[in-house]
Amino acid sequence: MMPERKRGAGRKAIARAQRRQALAGICLACVAAHAATGDDYSPYVGQEFPTALLWGDTHLHTRLSIDAGLIGNRLGPDEAYRFARGEVVTSSSGLPARLARPLDFLAVADHSDGMGLMDLIGQGAPRITGVELGKRWYQLLKEGKNQEVVTELRVAFGKNKLPWATNEPDLLLPVWQSIVDAAERYNRPGVFTALIGYEWTSAAGGRTLHRVVLYRDGADKVRQQIPYTRADSADPEDLWRAFAAYEARTGGSVLSIPHNGNQSNGWMFADRTLGGEPIDADYAARRSRWEPLYEVTQIKGDSETHPVLSPDDEFADFETWDAGNGTLTLDKTPDMLPGEYARSALKRGLAFRAELGANPFKFGLIGSTDSHTSLSTAEENNFFGKQPAAEPAPDRARGVFDAVDDRVVYNWQQASAGLAAVWARENTREAIWDALRRREVYATTGSRMAVRFFGGWNFSADDVAAPDTAARGYAGGVPMGADLPPGEGSGAPVFLVAALRDPIGANLDRVQIVKGWRDKAGELHEKVYDVAWSDVPARQPDASGRLPAVGSTVDAATASWRNTIGSPELKSLWRDPDFDPAQDAFYYARVLEIPTPRWTTYDAVRFGVTMPDEVPAAIQERAYTSPIWYTPAAR
Numbered sequence: 001m002m003p004e005r006k007r008g009a010g011r012k013a014i015a016r017a018q019r020r021q022a023l024a025g026i027c028l029a030c031v032a033a034h035a036a037t038g039d040d041y042s043p044y045v046g047q048e049f050p051t052a053l054l055w056g057d058t059h060l061h062t063r064l065s066i067d068a069g070l071i072g073n074r075l076g077p078d079e080a081y082r083f084a085r086g087e088v089v090t091s092s093s094g095l096p097a098r099l100a101r102p103l104d105f106l107a108v109a110d111h112s113d114g115m116g117l118m119d120l121i122g123q124g125a126p127r128i129t130g131v132e133l134g135k136r137w138y139q140l141l142k143e144g145k146n147q148e149v150v151t152e153l154r155v156a157f158g159k160n161k162l163p164w165a166t167n168e169p170d171l172l173l174p175v176w177q178s179i180v181d182a183a184e185r186y187n188r189p190g191v192f193t194a195l196i197g198y199e200w201t202s203a204a205g206g207r208t209l210h211r212v213v214l215y216r217d218g219a220d221k222v223r224q225q226i227p228y229t230r231a232d233s234a235d236p237e238d239l240w241r242a243f244a245a246y247e248a249r250t251g252g253s254v255l256s257i258p259h260n261g262n263q264s265n266g267w268m269f270a271d272r273t274l275g276g277e278p279i280d281a282d283y284a285a286r287r288s289r290w291e292p293l294y295e296v297t298q299i300k301g302d303s304e305t306h307p308v309l310s311p312d313d314e315f316a317d318f319e320t321w322d323a324g325n326g327t328l329t330l331d332k333t334p335d336m337l338p339g340e341y342a343r344s345a346l347k348r349g350l351a352f353r354a355e356l357g358a359n360p361f362k363f364g365l366i367g368s369t370d371s372h373t374s375l376s377t378a379e380e381n382n383f384f385g386k387q388p389a390a391e392p393a394p395d396r397a398r399g400v401f402d403a404v405d406d407r408v409v410y411n412w413q414q415a416s417a418g419l420a421a422v423w424a425r426e427n428t429r430e431a432i433w434d435a436l437r438r439r440e441v442y443a444t445t446g447s448r449m450a451v452r453f454f455g456g457w458n459f460s461a462d463d464v465a466a467p468d469t470a471a472r473g474y475a476g477g478v479p480m481g482a483d484l485p486p487g488e489g490s491g492a493p494v495f496l497v498a499a500l501r502d503p504i505g506a507n508l509d510r511v512q513i514v515k516g517w518r519d520k521a522g523e524l525h526e527k528v529y530d531v532a533w534s535d536v537p538a539r540q541p542d543a544s545g546r547l548p549a550v551g552s553t554v555d556a557a558t559a560s561w562r563n564t565i566g567s568p569e570l571k572s573l574w575r576d577p578d579f580d581p582a583q584d585a586f587y588y589a590r591v592l593e594i595p596t597p598r599w600t601t602y603d604a605v606r607f608g609v610t611m612p613d614e615v616p617a618a619i620q621e622r623a624y625t626s627p628i629w630y631t632p633a634a635r
Contacts, residue, residue: 367418439481
């Protein structure tokens with residue numbers, strides 16, 4: 001028999017254990033009951049949809065891009081990654097720079113043509129010094145006569161008269177290896193993602209048809225193929241063939257992102273191939289396969305739509321660049337515009353879908369900077385421009401960005417944009433690339449507003465009012481970037497949209513849904529619907545259906561604003577009132593903030609300068625979601 005003292009100690013030990021179990025929420029009886037019923041208490045068990053909203057830039061240049069090196073960028077991939085992660089970096093003009101908030105991911109996308117050429121000349125690479133002109137340039141750099149080399153190299157490269165082919169492996173491979181190595185050094189799964197990629201630069205005839213190439217893979221696969229260059233081909237179809245060969249050889253995955261269609265002379269979304277042939281079903285399927293995204297906003301303007309193309313859209317004229325083509329050698333003419341802007345291309349895609357059975361322009365929307373400073377800045381009050389000459393300085397806004405004859409683009413026309421927002425499951429290369437591929441992404445002009453957009457047939461007011469909007473959206477419909485399957489019966493689709501302001505940014509003005517469709521006669525149409533807005537009930541549409549402007553709190557004299565108007569959150573359930581189940585259609589959400597100061601206004605106050613009269617003092621930052629497509633069940 002146990003002594004009384006030991007029995008007492010044992011009872012105390014049992015009591016302590018029971019208390020610990022209670023404090024930890026452990027109940028053996030409950031566990032047994034749960035095992036018997038098989039029910040899950042936690043609502044998140046088995047939850048598979050993306051919950052991580054990640055912010056990044058898929059289009060940043062360092063000094064290894066030949067144009068960036070020629071215009072004075074002295075920062076490489078290391079500085080670009082350090083800056084993106086939130087560290088202080090000294091710019092090429094000598095200014096300390098830092099982001100307000102780090103990015104979650106970055107792709108250094110240096111131009112493949114002439115990649116690292118300035119560095120190779122400075123290093124005296126044997127392939128360079130083995131040619132008389134290269135030896136001369138090497139000596140000039142050693143003597144400190146950099147500008148002389150820059151001038152001669154710019155002319156030679158522009159006229160395609162370099163003494164070497166820019167796709168020679170002896171030149172390209174070591175630079176590419178250094179870029180891949182840098183990405184490997186800074187890639188930290190779960191914390192920060194360094195995507196591996198480059199920019200393929202096709203500019204035949206002054207048509208800007210560039211593509212950013214992004215790999216899902218790491219160094220082991222990417223090192224097996226050097227970047228594709230315009231010396232290989234200026235035709236995107238050949239680029240896609242190179243992608244197919246890469247995937248077949250390595251088992252890897254790759255995609256490309258067309259950008260800056262507003263300088264393509266109408267060729268970015270043309271109705272024929274670069275070779276002049278009409279688009280066929282094979283071309284349409286391959287383009288959709290390899291190019292699931294479009295960079296809709298960046299430093300060189302916004303490419304959602306143009307006021308000529310969308311005369312009924314009061315917000316169409318936003319950061320518009322239409323002075324000419326990419327080299328300013330041709331005037332912009334109205335016939336070019338339909339092949340240059342996202343909304344028009346999405347509509348054209350519906351026509352091709354009906355004619356060919358495949359849609360070549362079925363793309364999601366992202367933003368990125370295209371900065372050539374190695375600094376990914378898209379904030380209005382922290383904008384470092386596209387090139388070192390446009391980094392912060394009293395006279396930078398009045399400087400000339402580009403000019404040919406009477407066609408002039410000024411630095412003040414540069415847009416402080418944009419960002420790529422990705423709904424992913426985790427911060428890894430694979431998860432981010434997969435989100436890009438399935439188009440579950442959206443663009444912003446620099447703000448970090450959170451946006452969800454779903455399409456379905458049976459959403460209700462309870463779904464939009466519930467706190468778990470995303471869970472209901474995935475359960476009852478499809479997210480941005482997806483296809484909405486035909487519904488049963490004759491009802492119209494219902495869209496669930498929710499937007500939350502940037503935590504350190506401006507309140508929201510309104511949420512709109514942009515619809516494009518093809519009617520039975522084959523005509524293409526578009527319409528913009530206001531579906532949620534701030535300051536209700538005082539603010540209501542007028543008799544014509546137009547919603548009054550939200551107003552403005554911007555004080556240009558102090559470059560300040562207040563969040564006394566607008567709403568921190570907007571949500572809406574919207575059913576298409578003009579739906580025809582026999583018509584192809586797409587829908588995307590556009591979210592607008594209240595007006596805030598433009599970067600030029602911050603410059604005016606900081607440097608005590610006066611901007612030209614034509615420079616806007618304020619902008620309305622915005623987001624564009626990837627579309628949701630509806631295709632009739634039968635034709």
